Amino acid sequence: xxxxxxxxxxxxxxxxxxxxxxxxxxxxxxxxxxxxxxxxxxxxxxxxxxxxxxxxxxxxxxxxxxxxxxxxxxxxxxxxxxxxxxxxxxxxxxxxxxxxxxxxxxxxxxxxxxxxxxxxxxxxxxxxxxxxxxxxxxxxxxxxxxxxxxxxxxxxxxxxxxxxxxxxxxxxxxxxxxxxxxxxxxxxxxxxxxxxxxxxxxxxxxxxxxxxxxxxxxxxxxxxxxxxxxxxxxxxxxxxxxxxxxxxxxxxxxxxxxxxxxxxxxxxxxxxxxxxxxxxxxxxxxxxxxxxxxxxxxxxxxxxxxxxxxxxxxxxxxxxxxxxxxxxxx
Ligand code: MLT
Ligand code: MN
Ligand code: ZN
Numbered sequence: 001x002x003x004x005x006x007x008x009x010x011x012x013x014x015x016x017x018x019x020x021x022x023x024x025x026x027x028x029x030x031x032x033x034x035x036x037x038x039x040x041x042x043x044x045x046x047x048x049x050x051x052x053x054x055x056x057x058x059x060x061x062x063x064x065x066x067x068x069x070x071x072x073x074x075x076x077x078x079x080x081x082x083x084x085x086x087x088x089x090x091x092x093x094x095x096x097x098x099x100x101x102x103x104x105x106x107x108x109x110x111x112x113x114x115x116x117x118x119x120x121x122x123x124x125x126x127x128x129x130x131x132x133x134x135x136x137x138x139x140x141x142x143x144x145x146x147x148x149x150x151x152x153x154x155x156x157x158x159x160x161x162x163x164x165x166x167x168x169x170x171x172x173x174x175x176x177x178x179x180x181x182x183x184x185x186x187x188x189x190x191x192x193x194x195x196x197x198x199x200x201x202x203x204x205x206x207x208x209x210x211x212x213x214x215x216x217x218x219x220x221x222x223x224x225x226x227x228x229x230x231x232x233x234x235x236x237x238x239x240x241x242x243x244x245x246x247x248x249x250x251x252x253x254x255x256x257x258x259x260x261x262x263x264x265x266x267x268x269x270x271x272x273x274x275x276x277x278x279x280x281x282x283x284x285x286x287x288x289x290x291x292x293x294x295x296x297x298x299x300x301x302x303x304x305x306x307x308x309x310x311x312x313x314x315x316x317x318x319x320x321x322x323x324x325x326x327x328x329x330x
Pocket of ligand 3: 016019020021022023024025299300
């Protein structure tokens with residue numbers, strides 16, 4: 001299985017152009033220094049980051065997106081494998097066959113609107129999220145203004161399901177979903193959120209079947225766990241994560257009161273539905289996975305600074321801090 005991390009930041013990117021916090025200010029300064037040819041190597045692991053975005057493929061040719069970030073146009077441009085291949089029947093032959101949505105937070109869905117010019121796509125999401133996007137937000141009607149365009153498919157947590165293109169072709173990838181919370185974004189009207197249930201955020205698991213790898217050798221089944229927003233760790237979730245070849249886990253905040261300390265106000269990490277990294281390091285101490293990375297990194301998280309003790313603690317515990325444009329073959 002191929003997996004590309006195209007974006008690794010939480011909503012708002014990193015560094016934020018308008019943020020005066022120490023983290024952002026220093027990374028911006030570092031950037032200016034590098035453009036003057038005086039890069040201060042070693043100061044930061046943090047390169048500029050766009051909003052969290054994955055692309056996955058079983059065969060290296062048909063790709064599925066996990067989420068659709070507001071930075072998607074730029075992210076697709078930066079990844080040649082996702083470029084349209086040829087004009088066929090007057091439509092663009094895009095390698096992107098579909099999108100799997102784990103939430104309807106804006107940083108997870110705004111990019112859908114940027115896909116309105118592609119060939120038909122299949123979009124998988126919870127039934128409640130499909131209702132919120134399609135019935136409560138008429139702008140998403142742009143994805144169904146001609147036929148054929150987007151095929152919306154609701155995903156249930158009952159069993160893993162194959163990821164299909166809009167015309168029903170099997171991509172070889174399997175997806176499994178574990179719903180995590182009923183905390184819908186603030187733009188969702190209270191009465192809609194109340195009826196929506198517990199599908200506001202999901203852990204997504206992607207699996208490629210055992211079979212031939214791109215190098216021609218036989219490859220075992222591979223599994224990726226994508227959990228960019230999670231407020232608490234249930235035994236069910238831990239069991240599903242266990243044994244994954246790659247875990248991409250919520251790295252939004254380092255500490256629970258981070259926003260308050262940096263900005264003087266704001267909700268706690270837990271109130272926002274994110275386990276702070278200093279807690280998840282302990283909670284996931286014994287998890288058995290091939291490789292583990294923190295993703296969906298907020299600009300306030302001190303572990304973005306490669307020189308910080310927090311960054312060191314993460315590395316010592318065997319974790320990586322995800323970066324943009326990281327292309328992996330599992
Ligand atoms: C989150 O991950 O907590 C949300 O995306 C925050 C937001 O609405 O930007
Ligand atoms: Mn988010
Ligand atoms: Zn900042």
